[in-house]
Amino acid sequence: MAALSVVCAGTIFLYLLRESAPVFFAEGSGFLTRSDWWVGESYGAGSMIFGSFMVTGIALIIILPFALGGAVFTSEFLSPRWRLVIKSVMELLAGVPGIVYGLLGMSMLAVWVKSGFGLIDGNTIFTAGLLLGIMILPTIITLSEDALRSVPGEYRETALALGLTRIEMVWSTVIPQAVPGIIGAIFLGMGRAMGETIAVMLVIGGLDKIPAPWFDVFQAGQSIPSKLGREAAEAIGSGLHWNALMGLGLTLFLVVMTLSMAGNMFLKRVRM
Amino acid sequence: MYICKYSKKWVCLLVLTLVFMTRDFSLLWAGERETLRIVGSTTVLPIASRAAEQFKALKGGTFRITVNAGGSGVGVNSVAGRRADIGMISRELSDGERRRFRDSHLTLHQVARDGVVCAVSSEVYEGGVRALTKQQISDIYRGRLTNWQEVGGPDRRIVVVDKERHRGTRHVFMKYIFGNATARAPAARLVTGSNNEEQAKIAQSDGAIGMLSVAWLNEDVKGTGIREGDRVIEPTREHIVSGDFPMARSLVFLTVGEPKGLAREFIAFVLGPKGRRIIENSGYTPMPATTTAQVTTP
Numbered sequence: 268m269a270a271l272s273v274v275c276a277g278t279i280f281l282y283l284l285r286e287s288a289p290v291f292f293a294e295g296s297g298f299l300t301r302s303d304w305w306v307g308e309s310y311g312a313g314s315m316i317f318g319s320f321m322v323t324g325i326a327l328i329i330i331l332p333f334a335l336g337g338a339v340f341t342s343e344f345l346s347p348r349w350r351l352v353i354k355s356v357m358e359l360l361a362g363v364p365g366i367v368y369g370l371l372g373m374s375m376l377a378v379w380v381k382s383g384f385g386l387i388d389g390n391t392i393f394t395a396g397l398l399l400g401i402m403i404l405p406t407i408i409t410l411s412e413d414a415l416r417s418v419p420g421e422y423r424e425t426a427l428a429l430g431l432t433r434i435e436m437v438w439s440t441v442i443p444q445a446v447p448g449i450i451g452a453i454f455l456g457m458g459r460a461m462g463e464t465i466a467v468m469l470v471i472g473g474l475d476k477i478p479a480p481w482f483d484v485f486q487a488g489q490s491i492p493s494k495l496g497r498e499a500a501e502a503i504g505s506g507l508h509w510n511a512l513m514g515l516g517l518t519l520f521l522v523v524m525t526l527s528m529a530g531n532m533f534l535k536r537v538r539m
Numbered sequence: 540m541y542i543c544k545y546s547k548k549w550v551c552l553l554v555l556t557l558v559f560m561t562r563d564f565s566l567l568w569a570g571e572r573e574t575l576r577i578v579g580s581t582t583v584l585p586i587a588s589r590a591a592e593q594f595k596a597l598k599g600g601t602f603r604i605t606v607n608a609g610g611s612g613v614g615v616n617s618v619a620g621r622r623a624d625i626g627m628i629s630r631e632l633s634d635g636e637r638r639r640f641r642d643s644h645l646t647l648h649q650v651a652r653d654g655v656v657c658a659v660s661s662e663v664y665e666g667g668v669r670a671l672t673k674q675q676i677s678d679i680y681r682g683r684l685t686n687w688q689e690v691g692g693p694d695r696r697i698v699v700v701d702k703e704r705h706r707g708t709r710h711v712f713m714k715y716i717f718g719n720a721t722a723r724a725p726a727a728r729l730v731t732g733s734n735n736e737e738q739a740k741i742a743q744s745d746g747a748i749g750m751l752s753v754a755w756l757n758e759d760v761k762g763t764g765i766r767e768g769d770r771v772i773e774p775t776r777e778h779i780v781s782g783d784f785p786m787a788r789s790l791v792f793l794t795v796g797e798p799k800g801l802a803r804e805f806i807a808f809v810l811g812p813k814g815r816r817i818i819e820n821s822g823y824t825p826m827p828a829t830t831t832a833q834v835t836t837p
Contacts, residue, residue: 305723306704306705307635307721373739377743378743387695387696387744387746388698388729388740388744388747389743390729390740472729472730473703473729473730473732474701474727474728474729474730475730486728487728487729487730497703497732498705500609500616500617501610501612501613502616503617503620503622
């Protein structure tokens with residue numbers, strides 16, 4: 268089974284590499300750094316790479332306090348029964364398809380962002396980041412909670428026996444022990460956020476541009492998967508355009524693979 | 540989360556195998572039923588999907604018809620690559636496409652006439668913007684005009700909505716406004732794909748401008764007239780048919796060579812009396828007579 272998945276991943280990687288090679292020959296490193304994507308003229312994926320990291324970053328910044336707070340609360344302060352309820356709801360939420368979030372985001376979140384921040388339009392990088400944050404929240408909560416739970420009971424008992432209050436015990440004993448697992452959870456959450464296509468596609472605005480100034484997240488943008496989703500069907504078998512999209516795919520594949528591998532490495536350290 | 544785990548692995552495999560053996564999957568492989576695949580422009584899609592429904596009901600039988608969106612570019616590509624039987628196209632074939640598919644013997648079947656309009660949010664229309672000149676639209680898309688006040692509307696910033704570059708509607712619109720079907724629109728604030736998406740984004744905004752087929756106009760999305768000198772040409776059916784409205788176009792079915800079998804019957808159905816009624820109900824104008832043109836390549 269494990270060998271099979273390695274072969275699968277390897278095949279996909281080689282295929283992407285082969286299909287995207289022409290665009291790297293044609294554009295050089297400019298493919299990754301320039302942001303002029305004009306089909307038939309030039310292919311610079313800078314704006315999509317920027318957009319992908321930006322939405323993921325925004326999602327994390329917004330959601331981390333809630334995710335970590337929620338994980339600590341569920342793991343340390345809830346009765347076992349409620350803990351189970353919360354856990355199963357979270358795992359259920361983690362499985363909700365992206366299109367559902369996308370439709371809700373398009374019809375509600377985008378409107379709220381528009382009126383809440385007084386923008387001329389609600390389809391922005393920020394909206395996509397916020398939506399992604401909501402989407403990866405359950406993943407990060409359940410995995411971090413697992414990490415917190417796996418801290419052995421003796422540590423807690425010892426800490427309490429030394430006269431620490433419960434909150435001090437959690438803060439100074441449990442959380443430091445669980446840090447690798449929490450980092451792993453964050454990486455896996457990032458992986459999901461990076462690869463999310465349809466939900467982002469519906470609210471990000473679809474504009475291949477790095478905002479000016481770059482930190483103005485209330486502008487429309489584009490992420491790698493949303494670009495692929497919009498143009499793949501048109502580009503099949505059409506030479507350099509297809510190669511360029513495969514180049515985007517390769518970039519995304521490498522980033523998500525790295526994140527998942529890092530995440531799993533940290534999580535494994537917890538289980539040992 | 541962890542469905543496939545340890546000993547459950549084999550149960551999992553078994554279930555997956557069973558799923559793949561069910562009707563829909565095995566049909567995909569065996570191809571027992573004849574399938575007519577129609578792909579392309581979302582402008583033509585309402586005609587094709589409504590016609591497909593009626594055609595199936597009329598003909599009975601075991602075949603099936605799939606109608607998928609994607610845009611004109613996807614339609615051309617899929618038909619030429621034999622991934623679809625009929626392509627839905629809402630623009631002329633580009634030079635690049637003619638060159639690339641020179642040997643594919645693409646055949647065009649004109650189905651209906653349609654107008655592309657400059658669409659604005661209803662708030663803007665009610666605020667006084669009933670017609671725009673070509674120059675004004677081009678200035679808005681270039682970013683020289685940024686407030687509706689400058690063209691006689693309310694004091695509100697203009698949300699410029701562009702479309703993906705391969706969309707038929709965009710080709711027609713840009714060809715008229717900029718004289719170049721693939722012109723760039725530096726002022727674009729949003730880029731949308733299908734007609735539905737464009738319609739939804741313009742409707743959601745209270746200051747948007749975009750491009751749409753007339754059939755997609757409604758209470759929230761209004762079409763402006765085109766001002767030429769003292770004259771304002773409204774996007775009415777008469778003006779579109781007569782060719783007075785500058786952004787008129789043909790909606791086309793595309794096949795490889797002369798269509799055969801199911802594809803041929805389907806196209807004949809759409810061009811027949813029942814099909815013409817569907818076309819009118821969808822908001823378009825049927826063609827006066829059957830028109831088929833073999834694409835000649837340079």
